[in-house]
Amino acid sequence: MDFQKLCTFETFKQLCSHYGHGDNFQDVIEQEFARIKGITYLDHAAATLYPESLLRDYFQDISRNVYGNPHSHNPSSKLTHDTVERVRYRVLQHFNTIPEEYSVIFTSGCTAALKLVAESFPWRPQTESEAGSHFCYLTDSHTSVVGIRGLTSARGVVALPVSPQEVENKAKDEAQGEDAICQTPHLFCYPAQSNFSGRKYPLSHVKGIQARRLYPACDHGGRWFVLLDAASHVSCSPLNLQDCPADFIPISFYKMFGFPTGLGALLVRNNAAGILKKTYFGGGTAAAYLSGEDYYVHAANISDRFEDGTVSFLDIIALNHAFESLCRITGGMHNIQQHTFGLARYTYMLLSSLCHGNGRPVAQIYTEGQFESPSTQGAILNFNLLDSHAQIIGYSQVDRMASLYNIHVRTGCFCNTGACQSFLGISRQQMKRNLQAGHVCGDNIDLVDGQPTGSVRVSFGYMSTFEDCQKFLNFVAECFVEKPVTVDQVRLEKLKTATAASHVLNEDPAIKITNGEICKVDEKEKPTDALLRGFGQKQSNSRREAYTLNNIYIYPIKSCGAHEVHNWPVGQRGLLYDRGWMVVNGNGVCLSQKRAPRLCLIRPQVHLPSNKLLLQASGMDTISVPLENNTQMHTSYQVCQSKVCADRVETVDCGDEAASWLSDFLGQPCRLIRQSPDFTREMKTRRSGAATIASLSLVNEAQYLMINRASVELIQELMSSRQDDSEGDPLLDTQNVISRFRANLVIAGVEPFEEDNWSHLIIGNTRFVVTGQCGRCQMVGVNQDTGTRTKEPLMSLSAYRTGKVTFGVYLAHQLPEGSTTAGVLSAGSLIQPEPHSS
Ligand SMILES: *Cc1c(COP(=O)(O)O)cnc(C)c1O
Secondary structure, three states, X not given: OOHHHHOOHHHHHHHOOOOOOOOOHHHHHHHHOHHHOOOXXXXXXXXXXXXXXXXXXXXXXXHHOOOOOOOOXXXXXXXXXXXXXXXXXXXXXXXXXXXXXXXXXXXXOHXXXXXXXXXXXXXXXXXXXXXXXXXXXXXXXXXXXXXXXXXXXXXXXXXXXXXXXXXXXXXXXXXXXXXXXXXXXXXXXXEOEOOOOOEEOOOOHHHHHHOOOOOHHHOOOOEEEEEEEOOOHHHOOOOOOOOOOOOEEEEEOHHHHOOOOOOEEEEEEHHHHOOOOOOOOOOOOEEEEEOOOOXXXXXXXXXXXXXXXXXXXXXXXXXXXXXXXXXXXXXXXXHHHHHHHHHHHHXXXXXXXXXXXXXXXXXXXXXXOOOOOOOOEOOEEEEEEEOOOOOEEOHHHHHHHHHHOOEEOEEEOOOXXXXXXXXXXXXXXXXXXXXXXXXXXXXXXOEEOXXXXXXXXXXXXXXXXXXXXXXXXXXXXXXXXXXXXXEOHHHHHHHHHHHHHHHHHOOXXXXXXXXXXXXXXXXXXXXXXXXXXXXXXXXXXXXXXXXXXXXXXXXXXXXXXXXXXXXXXXXXXXXXXXXXXXXXXXXXXXXXXXXXXHHHHOXXXXXXXXXXXXXXXXOOOOEEEEOOOOOOOOOOEXXXXXXXXXXXXXXXXXXXXXXXXXXXXXXXXXEEEEEOOOOOOXXXXXXXXXXXXXXXXXXXXXXXXXXXXXXXXXXXXXXXXXXXXXXXXXXXXHHHHHHHOXXXXXXXXXXXXXXXXXXXXXXXOEEEEEEEEEEOOHHHHEOOOOOOEOOOOHHHHHHHOXXXXXXXXXXXXXXXXXXXXXXXXXOOOEEEEEEOOO
């Protein structure tokens, strides 16, 4: 295969099973990042890019609300204080921890957070009788970490650089742990991810270091604290502090969100916070002090104690919108990790196989492994280019040419001399000679005596696309490869097989929901595998891409518009909040699209982070009602919705604001009601033999309705072949047809209607039983975009399905034996169907 063929989306998709964050990835990126059109931005490790909606939401927020100084006590100050506290909570949530475990100290960035630890760590100097504190750091550390040395050496504290190779894993029983007698505090710093090579250092080392069983050089009696420099890691990866209880974690937010800048945090484990000594005290940090005497009592609260002066409160408020937009666009850090890793891995595979016409390699890549897995490698690729005589091409030249192509990369030593030295093989003497030769950090003296002084780094973000990789690779081929461009097939094949196995294992992670936020963390075991084991089945590897869950829709208000979601919790009664509400007329009778087609123009959205149901429709102001009952809404009454569903359901009224909003829009008096949380209604199974008891929301028939995109496409074809006699109905696009069937789950199947023959299926880590087929009526004639009616697709459907006009199947979930917690459904998940045994 030649290089051009390898550099296509088709090949990319073959090599990379995860791309984008949902169906409309490309559209979203074009909308949110219009400003990078024409630019190939590959410097996300230095600063990533912010989406436009983040700025818009933030601007709206701060232009509508009055935010005062959080240290005052007036209403505007209170608003700031409360919002900032919420953001602290949100930050902790992102790292899967809670205020009882960790505190957030806002700083101006990662470096400031590092400096805060350095300055307040209770260093004990080395004396004749005592060894004193040790400051250990991995040589693959950022300048800002190594710089702590400036402070320790001034205080007579021993600094010990350790190289990544020095790690030695002692058995658990050999571990020393805390020293009961000697309480000398020591600090060990290492990066969760190298900002040079993207190598991820094991997070499990945190516990190992705390237990003194990893680095012999640092095995000194006392208490070891771990500073985990997560600045580079958190930009594209989840970090779960429950698994790795580091004592101090410094971060910079622009590396995660692109905006705001000038804001970072030190996450401090509450257990460790007590040892930090406050020296300087700024405004807001004191419980009491005297100006005429050396008397200062620090604030009890850790955040207050270390945040000198007024925090950058508007930037902190922006963080809230940053988290929101990130979650909205990507569905969480796990997706980001998969997406960016896929791009980096592909680029690595091609770049490392790329050869000059004479067969010599084009790039020397500085990496520890071979991009096997996102748990050991981040979305960073560091390299130097070689000419056809194996001579290094200086990074400055690459940088200049890249700029010509509007490709933005980073070159030099990346504030990480340790990694630079070890990867480029520069000795200490050589480093000093380079300085004498006039080379200083950040300049463009890229070669001294033919030896490189630095390298080139490309790095990816969640908005990076395949085209970015393609442009970059084509650029290298065009500018730096002696023609004809060739590919080392053997190497490429090796890489493919080396990485394939572990890559597959890293898909489909365990999913964690914390307080309504959906973020995927923790990639220990692939739940599907566990589940399959639980059901005593083996996963068939053939056709594993055959069925995927394409879309997930919830319909929060019965008969109203759909709300598409990408990762969504499975609740007791189906998808969480699906058909949790309904609209009733003045007499308390449920409205449906049969009677009121305009209902489909109401687009309710469940907003989990704020715990709100948003009511929105074109021409109307958006309003919201709480997802859960609050105390004012106890006017509980019962409704009997005769025809739509013969069952009686207990409901709660959602108040006057929602009622008048709906009445305005629908042109008749009506009210919004929701199902009482403690009310259960059971599903009647049609399929005999399936002893399924499932509780239902306000839905008509079943917990879930699933349709097959292949069936939709078939119906579409029939519709267009019937066009001539279809009395002028316009041709409908696939999405339009899909929306008419009002499914919860849309799968990409192979054959139309094959789901009719399934008895069970597994999606992600949830198993479902098929409870019946969904009979169709004129309801599918309602165009969900406009509220108007057409005869299609019912005409074509009934012509095709002679007799029973069914489309799609009903499902009920089956939680594994003994399990009470339901999982999360994620768009893009694989589906394992189980056909009826014949
Ligand atoms: C970026 C980075 C830093 C420094 O962050 P600042 O925002 O410049 O303070 C420290 N460590 C690592 C690993 C980084 O990637």
